[in-house]
Amino acid sequence: MALLRDDPAKEVTDHGGSLLRAEALFPGAPKPWLDLSTGINPHPYPLSDISASAFQRLPEQAQLQALMDAAVEAYGAPDAMNVAAAPGTQILLPLVAGLAAGGKAAVLSPTYAEHRRAAAIAGHDVAEVSDFRALYDADLAVVVNPNNPDGHVTARTDLLHLAAHMRAKGGLLVVDEAFMDVGPRTEALDGDVEADGIVVLRSFGKFFGLAGIRLGFALAAQPTADILRARLGPWAVSGPALEIGRSALADLPWQAEMRERLTRQALDLDTLLAENGLTAAGGTPLFRFLRTVDAASLFRSLGKDGILVRNFRADPHALRIGLPGGDGEFHRLAQSLRRWRKAAGQPQ
């Protein structure tokens, strides 16, 4: 399907998570697919009954306010007026990139490809830079923290220094904290957004394992958040997402427990990888990042066993592997890894 074409700004890269694409690549693979190609939590926040009115009625402003209040608590933002709630972070990217006057954008890379596309849509000349210092020259600087896919963490002090520089020249720093729920939260900028020149993005669906409901947030100084709320309009977030999001964000004990659980499981996954001669080069508790010359053979071998991981066209030696959802899935991955290692004659 050529949904998007002609213009580089329109080209959406594969982001993992497409089982139909997996089917096409590995038509003979055993079902069901074990999808480890995303960084979405395999242990979703439990869905309670959603009211019929959430589907039928227009969402009320008071429900949106309650969601914003819960986001303030969960993310440590200064105030609900610093929060703009959206139907997924994705739709925010061109809006946020457009807050900086058209000019030079720099994205700390390699990273999530949509930032580049969004900055181009917003009219910027976009450079993908690997050196943090190169961000200082831009009008719009984008950092994913912790980074996807390699898990690299940028220190909050470095980000605040960059933000002060951007603020002084009327530029904007965007920090995408899509995986900060499981990141080193001491490096989060959510509490710092009342200073101008910073927009922090938070994704609901990844950590809470509910990517399909589409819910994300921009945190910013109030005048900037005002602009984003105005563009999103009064009913940007669906009734079901309002109900689920509010409950989940307010459930701080579930969040604390889930962080520990994911951290333990990521360690288990690292151990399994090590048993098969693979060392995680980084990642977050929601995914591990591998760098190996065997990436292509491993991708194919797992794929033939019905296990989809994420490969990267621009980096053929890299793989990202999400967390298996339980013992059964872990065991299936373990078997497939051993099969691959034996076939490839890898050292134990």
Place this chain on the structure above:
Amino acid sequence: MALLRDDPAKEVTDHGGSLLRAEALFPGAPKPWLDLSTGINPHPYPLSDISASAFQRLPEQAQLQALMDAAVEAYGAPDAMNVAAAPGTQILLPLVAGLAAGGKAAVLSPTYAEHRRAAAIAGHDVAEVSDFRALYDADLAVVVNPNNPDGHVTARTDLLHLAAHMRAKGGLLVVDEAFMDVGPRTEALDGDVEADGIVVLRSFGKFFGLAGIRLGFALAAQPTADILRARLGPWAVSGPALEIGRSALADLPWQAEMRERLTRQALDLDTLLAENGLTAAGGTPLFRFLRTVDAASLFRSLGKDGILVRNFRADPHALRIGLPGGDGEFHRLAQSLRRWRKAAGQPQ
């Protein structure tokens, strides 16, 4: 809650549908509220079970394609490539207004207030014009067809003539067909969008009675639809909305039956209004529009009985009344209208 302020472009007008606002206005009203303040169908498309994966996984491109295909059938668009699906029509308004280069916008008025706000957000000077011919001077012309709240229908031939004029000068005609599901579909422009210079907006939630799921469409020539899809990104529509929307849009028999049912019920409502000395001055089968010097007293009297209708700050003699959902609701409205008529000493 002062969510939006400071700037006229940020001010969201009341659109009806807020029971919390109704509570504040009529604190002693009997519960539950009978909400007739919107044009949302009180007979929602039946919700079948939504798959867990719709909530948990990122929506697949193939699901989006299936939704677009169903929209083509339901709306009579030329091709799925003419369709951009969004989380509600509302979020499309500034995006669509931004397709016309910043300049003069004209909105055929009085009408749905968000068009004015969206055009201002997109950087236009906005005029609200009451004469269709005044639209010819604008770079962005907006017509709601049939119009909300008065139900006025603009002829397709007039719209096509205006569109040709806009196309010739590089302008854009936006036709908001939010209520065209129950409108005179011979006047719809959905089949004409492959010609440049036209964007048609279609709302899912009103006719299907599922405003909370947030689903709307822009129909346009393919290059324009490409731009909108690029800005919305790959996962703009939630998993639940994709599943529900696809089923409902493909269910043409339900749609045909619902059109007849709503038309019958609108006639019943007109009869009831007439019995109480009130003549509908217009509307669509989803709502009736009243113009009466007694609008304020009627609004208050119904409100005290727990029945919310829509009044208009800028037009104190106008009211919009949505369809009651069944015999019980109809009876409650009938009783309240009779009570008002007696108290006011209105002639039968």
